[in-house]
Amino acid sequence: QKEVEQDPGPLSVPEGAIVSLNCTYSNSAFQYFMWYRQYSRKGPELLMYTYSSGNKEDGRFTAQVDKSSKYISLFIRDSQPSDSATYLCATQGGKLIFGQGTELSVKP
Amino acid sequence: GAVVSQHPSRVICKSGTSVKIECRSLDFQATTMFWYRQFPKQSLMLMATSNEGSKATYEQGVEKDKFLINHASLTLSTLTVTSAHPEDSSFYICSARDIAGSETGYTFGSGTRLTVV
Numbered sequence: 001q002k003e004v005e006q007d008p009g010p011l012s013v014p015e016g017a018i019v020s021l022n023c024t025y026s027n028s029a030f031q032y033f034m035w036y037r038q039y040s041r042k043g044p045e046l047l048m049y050t051y052s053s054g055n056k057e058d059g060r061f062t063a064q065v066d067k068s069s070k071y072i073s074l075f076i077r078d079s080q081p082s083d084s085a086t087y088l089c090a091t092q093g094g095k096l097i098f099g100q101g102t103e104l105s106v107k108p
Numbered sequence: 109g110a111v112v113s114q115h116p117s118r119v120i121c122k123s124g125t126s127v128k129i130e131c132r133s134l135d136f137q138a139t140t141m142f143w144y145r146q147f148p149k150q151s152l153m154l155m156a157t158s159n160e161g162s163k164a165t166y167e168q169g170v171e172k173d174k175f176l177i178n179h180a181s182l183t184l185s186t187l188t189v190t191s192a193h194p195e196d197s198s199f200y201i202c203s204a205r206d207i208a209g210s211e212t213g214y215t216f217g218s219g220t221r222l223t224v225v
Contacts, residue, residue: 008149032211043201043216088151092211095142100151
């Protein structure tokens with residue numbers, strides 16, 4: 001079993017839609033959970049992170065962690081074509097452990 | 109914010125030659141740098157972790173004699189792909205962790221597309 005599992009998609013939505021991206025993880029000791037955005041042929045950039053369970057909001061983005069079910073989510077409201085990218089969840093276990101990444105396409 | 113510069117962004121080399129990729133932290137000191145490999149539509153695979161002034165720690169299955177890593181200063185790490193073969197063609201990405209060692213303080217370079225012909 002992979003330490004972090006993520007549905008690779010691809011996911012295609014119309015502009016303005018609410019996007020839900022999800023990951024599961026296996027080690028209950030993980031405390032930090034990150035979401036990275038990676039544009040084509042570029043390095044990942046940190047979008048937001050949460051510590052332990054709970055929600056964190058930043059503009060149109062909301063990160064959610066449910067440690068009881070080992071579930072990580074990223075919600076994007078009012079999605080824009082510029083949000084089209086690959087989104088990678090990650091957790092910190094001495095090193096970054098990434099999910100497979102979900103390729104998102106937002107159509108105008 | 110923290111910036112990591114990675115060069116070159118793209119390189120094409122002949123089979124059997126060696127290629128060096130540089131990773132620099134521009135405005136912070138990085139005691140630890142990480143090298144990843146990414147295949148198309150796949151996640152980042154950690155190859156090795158390098159600490160300034162010491163030998164790199166390689167992940168299982170990564171040939172340390174083929175992928176030479178040097179981390180001679182707090183702002184520079186290099187990855188040399190020796191005797192490159194077409195199967196080494198991939199996207200290589202470095203990441204630097206700031207000296208404060210925060211849990212989320214990882215900054216990534218923009219990646220190097222290596223094509224071996």
